[in-house]
Amino acid sequence: MTAELRNRLTARIGRSRAIALITAGTLAAGGLAAAGVAVLAPDAAEASSHREAPLISGQPQYDTTDVYAFVSPDRPDTTTLVANWIPFEDPAGGPNFYTFADDAQYDIHIDNDGDAQGDYLYRWTFQDHVRNKKTFLYNTGPVTSLDDPDLNVFQTYDIDLFRLHDQQVVGRYKVANDIPVAPSNVGKASMPDYNVLRRQAVRDLGRGTTAFAGQSDDPFFLDLRVFDLLYGGNLSEVGDDTLKGYNVNTIALQVPTAAIRRSAKQPVIGIWSTTQRRTADGDWAQVSRLGMPLVNEVVNPLKDKDRFNASSPWNDAQFLRNVTEPELPRLIEGIYKIKAPATPRNDLVQVFLTGAPGLNQPPHVRPSEMLRLNTAVPPTARPKRLGVLDGDTAGFPNGRRLTDDVVDIALQVVEGELVGAKNDLGDAVNANDQSFGASFPYVALPHSGSDGPTAKAATTDGARTDGVTQLNAGGLIQGPGDDDNTVLIASAASGGAGVLLIGAALVWWRMRRRPVRARAHRA
DSSP: OHHHHHHHTTTTOOOOOOOOEEEEEEEIIIIHTTTOOGGGOOSEEETTBBBTTTGGGGGGGGOOEEEEEEOOOTTTTTTEEEEEEEEEEEETTTTSOOOOOTTEEEEEEEEESSSSSSSEEEEEEEEEESSOOOOOSHHHHSSSTTTTBBEEEEEEEEEEEEEOOOOOOEEEEEEEEEEBBOOOOOOOTTOOOOHHHHHHHHHHEETTEEEEEEEEEEOOOOOOOOGGTGGGSTTTTOOOOOTTTOOOEEEEEEEEETTTOOOSSOEEEEEEEEEEHHHHTTOOEEEEEEEEETTTTTOOOOHHEEEEEEOGGGGGGGGHHHSSSOOOHHHHHHHHHHOOOOOSSSHHIIIIIITTTTTOOOOTTOOOOSSEEETSOOOOSSSSTTTTGGTTTTTTBBBOOEEEEEEEHHHHHOOOOOOOTTOOOOOOOOOSOOOOOSSSOOOOOOTTTTTTTTHHHGOOOOOOOOEEEEEESSSEOOOOTTTTEEEOOEEEETTTTTOOOOOOEEEEESSSSSSSHHHHOOO
16 A cells, blocks of 8 residues: 555544535445446445345345455454345234245355455355244244244255365365254244344354354445435435344354465455356356445446346456546536546545555455455454544455445545545444444344334324425525535436436535535535
8 A cells, every 4th residue: 555545544533524415326326336336336226235236126035235344353363254135124024034045045255366256155055944834924932942843934054165266166165054044033922032043043163163144133324215306305314224123134154264365474355245046947147246335236327237246256347447437426526516536546446446555455456346355454442434544444445344334435435535535425324223243243133023114113104394494406405403504406407398307416514614615615
């Protein structure tokens, strides 16, 4: 890493977090896409990879939502890999609750020499089990253990490890066999102490390896409801965690770092996930791919999104121009008059495609989209949500921890934080709604069907107005008492017949002692 880049990466401590910028394509579309990697991405819609591509949006069991990789904080000689599937699980979504697909291969790939090809592949496969097919019930009584006969529908899984060379299998090993999956958290009457079930689902596999598969709280946090035409049209949704109260299905693996890195002298690994689904003729087809968060959302046009989900990192060079000349900063400049950084954006290439020199770039790296983790960087007892931007080199984009605020980081980087354009962009959601665990698998317990979004819906009228006055498109919205909060809405007329919302965007600017216009010029 050059001295200048290192200084820019670490000179963030103590800066005011005053501005939240969200465009109807910035968070989902831009936040990551902005990162310049989304260009390598294939889908079009919600939170990280949640329902991000046309085809995968109709296949939630195969839809990877997020991938995390970090040096284990309580076992620093190990690395923890976490991947999630099935977006937007409503805890009360019975009677058929949430299971992994039994006709899928769930894979986590590891590249430990920077050539964009996997050297290790961990594969999870799941098997369904039903004790009594004559009832519609998921459980026939209170479930107090994973082997409780009242758990009527349950799953087990195997883990296989493949060693690869030039994409050819040179070794295969059985890591786990017939391990129980933690079930969906149906509710307090059905599962009176879900923490017991979680603990039983964490399995020591020997040789320093620990595994978990089951339901958890969705650890990704952000305000995604920009798609509701500018946060409900009256700011009633700004700064809310869209994924609060929802669950996902999680696989997690903790392995000795020495077993997956190239060597102590080359400690950087690249990580991404894929999902393969069995086709009608018995073959396997890759339908989902995810490495860096949010990249599948909005940069690639619709015609490319499904193609990316079926592609591999070693073919990502075809998208390089989208990274070096990203569209998002130009859109932000047109809407908010915040000057776009000059191209080519080599800073985005380093952060999102190759890793930063001296931090997490392996030698002779081949540009490709994946998480890159320097396993030699020790964990910190006080992780900072902005990771490397705030001087915490153990955080994103050096791997990804559960607590890393990847939306804010991506927005700030795409707007030139590393090339001198200091800014404080973000979505006003800075932490998950649930606290994470201090030990493996670290993800929070899943929300119960007794208290999930559906169960609470009856107490919410959903009609907040907050006294906000709304002017027509292109005008100004201001809330009562918010002398320092302004919102710009941009839209455009199209044709002679009507109005098309083509660039609708919302900016929430909280200023300290400086007028809005002066702050915008500084950014």
